[in-house]
Amino acid sequence: MAAADLGAAEWERSKITNQDLNLMKKLGITKKPKAVCFPSEESYPSPPMGYRVSFVDHLIRGLSTPIHPFLRGLLYVYGLQLHHLTPNSILHISIFITLCEAFLGVHPNWALWKRIFFCRRNGSANVAYNIGGVVISVRSSVNYFDVKLPDSVQGWRKKWLYIREENDGCLEDNIPPFDGAEKILRSWDAEATEEERTSTEALMTRIHELQNTRGKELSGIQITAYFLRTRVQPLQARKNPFWNYTGDEDADRLSTNLEIKDLDKLIRRISSLKKKDSIPSTCRVKPYSAAHALPKDHPNLVSLPPLPEGGEVEERAVVSDDNPDAPSFTNEPAESRKSAGSDEKEDVSEATASAQSLPPAVSPRNKRKRDDVEDSGTSKPLIKDLLRIGTQFVGYREYASKAEDRTSQEFELEDPDNDVLLDAMSFLEFHGTEAREGMDEARAGLSKLFPYFFPKKEEPATFLGLAKCFNPPEDLGLKMRHENMKVAVESTVALVADSQQTVDWAKVGDTEQIEHAKWRSLIKAAKLNTKRILAYLGIKPSSTPSSSRPEV
Structure with missing residues (x-):
């Protein structure tokens, strides 16, 4: 049975918060006159002449107009529009361009891209998504940077707006005109040829060196922090590549330096880092720039995605179902609940699930929808193991319904699949995360109390041992007071x-x-x-x- 296409049903009235507006202002995205146009009451995009549809979460991850030739090429090769790409996919492209220009010293390389990434459909066997219907994923066979992509980006589809189209001197449109009815049929894969693999071998070797050189390891978070700190949008067509970046006076900067608290907050928003995780202040590897020029004999490798001639787009290679790197479908779950460390009403995250993974959790508390989580393209769980574990929890949902009377909490899934196993796994995913966070908090609290109640004992190594110390037959508080x-x-x-x-001590008491x-x-x-x-x-x-x- 063919998957049902949601089409226009996915769109609804745009809901952009004051926090989003303030953030875009700080990032300089709205600095240029008429660069951004906000929808009014429409519930389906109708961009004014000269504008295209985009999202707040795309812009804060490095997108600006006119778009970079590499991104333009990707859109044409894969036959996509901006609204087809998930926020994690946009971040993947931004990191890749920054990696190439600032740390490899080359223009973003199409052959290298094909060695590392593939493009696949984001949906389920029953539903074909349009907004965020495509995911850029890292090949399982490639050792790439851990970019700490979030599991879900809450509500990103609701934060759409119009960005001004600029062609950057091209005869063709820089961004394909908006077409909300364009269908995404399957996944695509464009594998590197043997010649391309040979030509990019030195780049792959350098990437491995950047990852594994002791004391100078480069991480995905450091690359992300670098382009955010420079205030240069990687996905924008720029006057100079990153290796010619001149600092505070660079012509491509959108704004002045972000305050440290704003930078930290933004990095946590677009990544999976928690409050306790540190944000790198600098890169351990010195990026190429005007102050750190490329070596004189540095190779200049140019390889851009093939652009169309006369409006014709290169034929796409459709991924076969037996390709382990690029399955036809991936399940896309929904918005994650508000994280404990966030002070904003909307939390940012995105789902790390394999293309063959079970439908992810729906938040029982926030009644999140199943359309706001994307696959990060970095996790490859085994379906057999998931099924084996999942069968142990069949009936979990029924148990939760009984528990509702005791806890006064809502336990129903907003959009159940009416499949006991899938619903149970969805429920378990959410409450499993909640339980782990609760145990982490409990462990930290009990560790602080332990020396007061047990000054002569050594703290147990496990949480279970620690918890047992605080659950003796006698009243620990009374014992301590006595x-x-x-x-x-x-x-x-x-x-x-x-x-x-x-x-008279006999009368004292x-x-x-x-x-x-x-x-x-x-x-x-x-x-x-x-x-x-x-x-x-x-x-x-x-x-x-x-x-x-x-x-x-």
């Missing part, structure tokens, strides 16, 4: 003895015989010296000392 009270009483006795006061009013008056009388006494005993007083009867 121990502290015992120390305080002994210290008080020693203090009184040292002051050579005569005390009999506080019930003291009237409450007298007790308060005694506390008031002692208050003048309380801080001195507590300091002597090594106890830090609270701001409001209690006048309640002590626990003896």
Whole structure:
């Protein structure tokens, strides 16, 4: 059965937040007059003359007009429009262009691209997506940079706008005119020829060196941080390649330097880095620039995607179903829930699932839709292992429904597949992540408390061992209070003895015989010296000392 094409049903009224507007302003994307045009009430794109459809999440990942010749070539070769590409795919292209120009010292190379990436359809067996219907993926056989792509980008399809088309001196359109009805039928693959593999062998060797040179390792996050820090959009047609970048006065810069907090926030938004993960301040490998020129004998390899002549597009190579690198379909799940470390209403992430993976989770809390997660193209789980694990959780959804009465939480999937195994796996994915995050937080909290409750013990290496320490038959809090009270009483006795006061110790603990009013008056009388006494005993007083009867 052919997959149902969502077509215009995928589009809805654009919802761009103030945070998005402020971010685009800081990045300089809206600096040029009439560079961006925002939709009004339309729920389906109708770009004004001279404008094309794009997305906020494309622009913040390096897209600007006029687009780079390499991106223009990719769109023509694969027969795509901008709205077909997912945000992770846009970031893949930005990183690749930055890698080539700033760290390999060559123009973005089509032959090298074909060795590393392939293009495939993003959808499911039952649904053909149009917006974000294509994914750029790394070949499983290639050792490429770990670019830390997020699992999902929440709501990115709802943040569409119009960007001004500029042809950069080309006779043809720089960006193909918007056509929301254009169908994506299958995946494509354009493998490098033997001649192309030979010509790019030195580049592949250099990439491996950049990854593995001890003390000078280059990462995908460092490449991303570099182009964001330079304020040059990799996917824009520019006056100079990165290897001629001149710094603050460079003609291709869209804005001034981002503040460190804004840069960190943006990198976390477009990657999978958490708050606890550090952001690289610099690259360990010095990028090529005007201040670090290319060697005189540096090879100049030029290989761009073939552009059409007379409007004709090169015939696409359709991927066969038995190609392990490029399956025909990939399941695309939905928006991830709000991350704990984000202070924005909309979270950014995108799904790392193989083309053969099971349908991913739908957030029971946020009732996310199944159309906002893309495959990052870097994860290759085995379907047999997933099925083996999944069969252990059949019925999980039914159990969750019963648990709803006890927790007052919503457990239904918004758009279930009516398949027990798939729905169970979807449910397990979301709550499994939630459980792991909860255990990480619990481990951190218990580790901080451990030395106070168990000063003479060594902290267990596992979370289970640590948790068992805090779950004994006796009341740990009461035990600790009694121990502290015992120390305080002994210290008080020693203090009184040292002051050579005569005390009837047999009556000291009999506080019930003291009237409450007298007790308060005694506390008031002692208050003048309380801080001195507590300091002597090594106890830090609270701001409001209690006048309640002590626990003896």
